[in-house]
Amino acid sequence: MSDALKIHDLKPAPGAHKKKVRKGRGEASKGKTSGRGTKGTKARNTVPVGFEGGQMPLIRRIPKLKGFKNPNRVEFQVVNLDKLAELYPQGGEVTAEDLAAKGAVRANRPVKILGTGDISVAVTVKVNAFSGSAKEKIVAAGGTAEQV
Known part of the structure; x- marks a missing residue:
C-alpha cells in the first residue's frame, strides 16, 4: 500500500499559485x-x-x-371638445383606439380630453383622463365621461 495518496503529497496544480509582484x-x-x-x-x-x-x-x-426631469411623468395626448364635435357629428362612443384610427392621436399612448370649445351631441367618451370643464360639458350635452 505504498502507492496510496498521502496528505503531505498534495500540492496545487502547476501555475495555479503565482507570486505577487x-x-x-x-x-x-x-x-x-x-x-x-x-x-x-x-x-x-x-x-x-x-x-x-x-x-x-x-x-x-x-x-x-x-x-430636474420627473422620470414618472405621464405625457397625455390632448384632444379638445371642438375636435370631438368635428370628428363625431352624430355622437356615439369615443375610445382612444377610435381617435387613433381617425388620426386625432397616436395609438398606444394615454389620451386626455380638454374643455376648449363646445359639444352639442351626446357622446360616451372612454379615455385615460379628462379636465374638469370637459367632463362638465360632455355631461351637460347628455353624454358620459368614463375614465379607463
Whole structure:
C-alpha cells in the first residue's frame, strides 16, 4: 500500500499559485520606476479623478442647478371638445383606439380630453383622463365621461 495518496503529497496544480509582484522593492523585481515610466505627474503621484490636463473639467462645464426631469411623468395626448364635435357629428362612443384610427392621436399612448370649445351631441367618451370643464360639458350635452 505504498502507492496510496498521502496528505503531505498534495500540492496545487502547476501555475495555479503565482507570486505577487512587489513593485518598488529593488531592482530584482519591478524596482526603480515601478511600471510608471519616467517623469511626469503620473510617475510622481496620483492624477486627480476627472483631471483633464488643465482643460475645464466636465463637472465644472455643466450647469449646477437647473431643476430636474420627473422620470414618472405621464405625457397625455390632448384632444379638445371642438375636435370631438368635428370628428363625431352624430355622437356615439369615443375610445382612444377610435381617435387613433381617425388620426386625432397616436395609438398606444394615454389620451386626455380638454374643455376648449363646445359639444352639442351626446357622446360616451372612454379615455385615460379628462379636465374638469370637459367632463362638465360632455355631461351637460347628455353624454358620459368614463375614465379607463
